[in-house]
Amino acid sequence: MPDKLNREAAERLSRALHEPSWLVERRMAAFDVFEKLEPPDPKGEEWRYTDVRRFDFDRFDAPVPTEGVPELSPEAAARGVIVTDLWSAARDHPELLEEHFFTEVPIQEHKFTALHGAFLSDGVLVYVPRGVEVEMPLSIARRMAGGGSVFPHTTVVVDEQASLTFVDRFGSEDLSEPSLCASVVEVEARRGATVNYISLQQWGRSVHHFQTQRFTGHRDSTVRSLAVNLGSAFARTQVESVLKGEGSFSEMLGLYFADSEQHFAQRTLQSHNAAHTTSDLLYKGALKERSRSEYSGLIKVLRGAQGTDAYQANRNLLLSEDSMARSIPQLEIEANEVRCTHGATVSPVEEEHLFYLMSRGIDRVTAQKLVVFGFFGDVLDRIRVAEVREGLANAIAAKVEGGQSLEVAA
Amino acid sequence: MSETLLQIEDLHVEVEGREILTGLDLIIGKGEIHAIMGPNGSGKSTLAYVLTGRPGYEVTAGKMLYKGEDISPLAPDERAKAGIFLAFQYPTEVPGVSVVNFLRTAYNAIHPEDQKAAMAFRLFLQEKIDLLEIPTELVDRYVNQGFSGGEKKRNEILQMAVLSPELAIMDETDSGLDIDALKHVSGGVNKLAGPEVGIVLITHYQRLLNYIHPDVVHVLMGGRIARSGGFELAEQLEAEGYEGLAKELGLSVQDIEEVAREEGAS
Ligand SMILES: Nc1ncnc2c1ncn2[C@@H]1O[C@H](COP(=O)(O)OP(=O)(O)OP(=O)(O)O)[C@@H](O)[C@H]1O
Ligand SMILES: [Mg+2]
Numbered sequence: 001m002p003d004k005l006n007r008e009a010a011e012r013l014s015r016a017l018h019e020p021s022w023l024v025e026r027r028m029a030a031f032d033v034f035e036k037l038e039p040p041d042p043k044g045e046e047w048r049y050t051d052v053r054r055f056d057f058d059r060f061d062a063p064v065p066t067e068g069v070p071e072l073s074p075e076a077a078a079r080g081v082i083v084t085d086l087w088s089a090a091r092d093h094p095e096l097l098e099e100h101f102f103t104e105v106p107i108q109e110h111k112f113t114a115l116h117g118a119f120l121s122d123g124v125l126v127y128v129p130r131g132v133e134v135e136m137p138l139s140i141a142r143r144m145a146g147g148g149s150v151f152p153h154t155t156v157v158v159d160e161q162a163s164l165t166f167v168d169r170f171g172s173e174d175l176s177e178p179s180l181c182a183s184v185v186e187v188e189a190r191r192g193a194t195v196n197y198i199s200l201q202q203w204g205r206s207v208h209h210f211q212t213q214r215f216t217g218h219r220d221s222t223v224r225s226l227a228v229n230l231g232s233a234f235a236r237t238q239v240e241s242v243l244k245g246e247g248s249f250s251e252m253l254g255l256y257f258a259d260s261e262q263h264f265a266q267r268t269l270q271s272h273n274a275a276h277t278t279s280d281l282l283y284k285g286a287l288k289e290r291s292r293s294e295y296s297g298l299i300k301v302l303r304g305a306q307g308t309d310a311y312q313a314n315r316n317l318l319l320s321e322d323s324m325a326r327s328i329p330q331l332e333i334e335a336n337e338v339r340c341t342h343g344a345t346v347s348p349v350e351e352e353h354l355f356y357l358m359s360r361g362i363d364r365v366t367a368q369k370l371v372v373f374g375f376f377g378d379v380l381d382r383i384r385v386a387e388v389r390e391g392l393a394n395a396i397a398a399k400v401e402g403g404q405s406l407e408v409a410a
Numbered sequence: 411m412s413e414t415l416l417q418i419e420d421l422h423v424e425v426e427g428r429e430i431l432t433g434l435d436l437i438i439g440k441g442e443i444h445a446i447m448g449p450n451g452s453g454k455s456t457l458a459y460v461l462t463g464r465p466g467y468e469v470t471a472g473k474m475l476y477k478g479e480d481i482s483p484l485a486p487d488e489r490a491k492a493g494i495f496l497a498f499q500y501p502t503e504v505p506g507v508s509v510v511n512f513l514r515t516a517y518n519a520i521h522p523e524d525q526k527a528a529m530a531f532r533l534f535l536q537e538k539i540d541l542l543e544i545p546t547e548l549v550d551r552y553v554n555q556g557f558s559g560g561e562k563k564r565n566e567i568l569q570m571a572v573l574s575p576e577l578a579i580m581d582e583t584d585s586g587l588d589i590d591a592l593k594h595v596s597g598g599v600n601k602l603a604g605p606e607v608g609i610v611l612i613t614h615y616q617r618l619l620n621y622i623h624p625d626v627v628h629v630l631m632g633g634r635i636a637r638s639g640g641f642e643l644a645e646q647l648e649a650e651g652y653e654g655l656a657k658e659l660g661l662s663v664q665d666i667e668e669v670a671r672e673e674g675a676s
Contacts, residue, residue: 351465356502356553359462360516360569361490370515374506374552 005149007031009062010118017065017087017121022098030107030117037111049294049326050236050265052111055208060149060180063121070124070138070166079132086123086153096127100155104186104214104242112210116151116182123153128162128193137165137196137385144207147177156187156195163194165385171231174204178233185213189221191245196224198388202231202395205260209235217277219245226383227283229256229264230395240269243277243305254283254314255379255392257372257399258291258323268297270312272305272338281312284379286372287323288399296328299342303334312342317375319349319368319400369400412439414478415608416461416577421472423453423460430456432633433472438577441605445619445644446612448630449652454612455499457630458581462496463489476577491520495575497566499582499612504553509565510535512553513572520573538571541601542594559586567598578602579610584618596621616648632661 003009010031014024039055040047072083082093089097107117122142128134142152158164170181181203189195201209209232215223229235241250256264270279285293295314316325327344349371357367373380376396383389416438423431430453438444448454460467461474463486474481481489504512514531526534539546544564554562563583570578580599584592599622603609611622619627619641627643628635631652636659637643647655 352502353504355464355486356498356504357507357512357516358486359464359490359496359498360512360573361487361520362512362516363487363519364485366515366519367487370507370512371504374504377506 003062005057005060005062005115005119013062013065013119013121019087020090020094023090026102026107027118027120030114033108034111034114034118037108037114040110045296045298045330046238046267048296048328057115057180059147059178061147063119063149063151066122066143066150068140070140072138073136076132076134076136080129081132081134082125082127083138084125086120086125086155089125093125093127096157097125100125100157100186100188102184102186104188104216105184105212109212112182113184113212116153116184119149119151120153121151124155126154126156126164126166128158128164130159131161132159133163134165137167139167139169141169141171142181142183144172144175144179144181144203146175146179146206149180149182152181152183154183154185154187156185156197158187158189158193158195160190161192162190165196166198167385167388168197168199169202170200170209171202172204172207175206177206179203179207181207181209181211183209183211185211187213187215187223189215189217189223189248191219192221193218194222196384198226198228198383198385199237200228200230200388201235201237202228204231205233207232209237211235211237213237213239215241215250217241217243217245217248217250219274220247221245222249222251224251224253224384226253226255226388227266228254228392229258229266230399232262234263234265236265236267238267238269240271241279242269242271242273243279244273246274247276248274249277250279251382252279252281252283253379253382254281254285254295255376256283256285256293257288257396258285258293259288259399259402260291261289262291264293266293266295268295268312270297270299270310272299272301272308272310272335275305276307277305278309279311282379282382283314284316284376285325286317286319286375286399287325288319288402290320290322292324292326294326294328295344296330297342298330298332299340301333301335301338301340305335306337308335308338308340310338310340312340314344315375316346317349317372318346319372321348365401369397372396372400412441414438415440415442415476417473417475419473419475421460421474422470423456424468424470425456425466429470430633431460434630434634436628436635438608438610440608442626443603443609443611443622443624445624445627446610446630447614447627447644447647452630453633454630455581458496458499458579458610458612461489461579462486462494487519490516490573490575493576495570495573495578497563497570497578497580497583499585501554501557501562501566503555503557505555507553509549509551509553513549513569516569517572535572538568542568542571542598544568544594560588560591563587564591564595567595570602571598574602576606577608577610579612581612582614583611584613584615592618592621616644619644629655631656631659636661
């Protein structure tokens with residue numbers, strides 16, 4: 001019998017990974033926090049509509065440590081770029097790891113980050129030194145077996161004037177047993193750096209996916225994120241951009257397409273902490289059959305963040321009468337010289353549009369495909385990694401057709 | 411008599427529970443051009459929609475035979491594949507879908523034997539664009555979005571030219587066109603016309619009929635074809651309006667005006 005998510009399992013993981021004592025301590029502290037913390041309250045704004053009060057953690061087997069990190073080109077390695085798993089990092093780059101590990105997303109943030117800290121089993125650390133531009137996107141694939149659990153961690157630090165594109169893939173076959181993923185992503189863009197982070201969630205059905213992504217932008221940095229949700233039974237994705245440095249910019253894109261009984265909950269934060277910061281958010285989702293989604297997005301402008309320019313749009317397209325989408329924008333503004341724009345729409349596919357296309361000989365499914373592509377067009381056009389863009393186009397087409405969800409090609 | 415392309419018999423059509431067509435008969439032969447005129451709200455567009463299978467237009471009695479086959483069970487795309495085309499009176503705007511992508515998808519759906527790849531289709535489309543003197547940039551824009559009234563009409567004719575249907579119905583394609591556009595559109599229609607093709611022109615104006623000469627002119631009134639004749643019927647209507655004809659047919663003008671008023675109000 002494999003272990004469940006208990007203290008012994010956490011200890012065994014520590015031993016199997018030969019963790020130094022400070023990591024063991026952190027892990028066990030995280031386990032204590034996990035045990036103590038109540039599940040997030042669905043009455044609060046952040047977890048509204050995601051009621052996990054009765055979430056049964058005992059269903060899942062403890063994780064098996066996963067090896068493997070993205071492959072780095074020899075040129076990048078020669079220029080000092082570090083791509084390593086967390087345990088090698090603990091040995092080879094302890095200062096770097098200690099400085100950045102769980103700094104942006106604290107373990108005690110909520111029950112799922114604590115759980116993540118306690119059972120961390122798959123982690124990658126990327127560091128790009130000052131001024132180094134990594135041309136080729138780095139890509140990592142996270143996997144999982146039925147009935148199991150994974151706790152992927154991604155820490156990315158891009159130093160001054162450097163740049164990086166990172167693609168985080170979460171994918172599996174359709175699994176018969178309920179499975180769990182609790183993931184944390186921490187990305188730091190230092191002065192003048194550019195980071196492009198893409199997460200592709202394409203787990204098989206019956207996976208419960210919880211993810212917190214936090215991006216910190218220092219002076220004049222650019223952080224672009226794309227959060228894709230296509231797979232799993234339930235996914236909660238929290239994406240936060242914290243613009244700490246003057247003149248920093250964040251683009252936040254989201255694309256989701258739910259079908260059957262899938263349920264996606266998405267929470268975003270655009271936090272403007274410094275003057276002359278800009279954020280541009282566009283989340284778009286299509287819903288089919290009996291699926292549902294929630295989007296709630298907060299624009300927060302702290303005192304002193306004058307000259308903030310924040311834009312937020314969430315658009316939902318309903319392909320069936322039984323599907324449902326909710327959209328809740330929120331503003332908290334403490335500065336007085338800001339420009340904030342937000343808009344949310346939930347609208348069904350217009351029969352009128354389908355009829356017009358069909359009247360030219362296009363069958364209903366193909367007509368729907370054209371309309372859905374038309375809907376996602378502006379998000380797809382803004383995706384800078386061609387394979388991701390093309391893979392998503394295929395996955396969207398497969399979703400409309402109702403076939404097996406195709407995985408975005410690597 | 412030429413071979414029959416479309417035969418409509420005693421057609422009754424309801425929209426939202428209201429009977430709009432009340433026993434309409436019409437026969438269109440291959441190679442023929444028919445004009446249908448009639449007051450506002452008399453049911454001309456209803457006839458066009460029911461032929462293309464628009465949802466919500468219910469046939470409660472009668473038959474529509476196209477090439478001898480009943481088309482009522484066919485979905486709109488199947489009718490289009492069979493060769494039926496409607497140039498809409500009010501073309502629909504479809505956001506996010508470019509004209510060229512839309513048309514290529516339609517062309518390939520209708521011509522399984524001649525699948526055109528993007529480049530080949532582009533060349534083929536350019537020929538039609540040149541023929542109709544349509545601004546090329548229009549086809550890279552989203553379907554009808556932000557098109558002027560006249561551009562929308564010309565886009566309908568471009569689609570007709572690309573898909574080369576066997577039964578083309580044009581619902582007031584001439585309304586809102588400037589003189590030059592009217593010439594180009596007429597040129598396009600005349601180019602399509604031929605011994606295998608039937609054309610139905612729904613129009614309010616004799617003007618169009620000077621460019622495209624109809625074999626028969628019909629008047630749709632009171633939910634059916636109230637009168638058919640030659641070109642002189644169009645001239646007569648242009649001069650006298652529908653009032654005289656309504657009296658002659660024993661239809662109350664008030665009825666017609668009421669319909670027209672409701673139409674205007676809705
Ligand atoms: N969806 C609908 N709901 C209710 N009434 C409708 C609907 N569609 C059409 N009608 C009614 O059916 C009647 C016929 O309309 P139709 O559009 O066929 O007229 P038309 O002859 O094409 O008029 P026009 O010359 O103004 O284009 C009108 O009274 C119209 O209001
Ligand atoms: Mg009409």
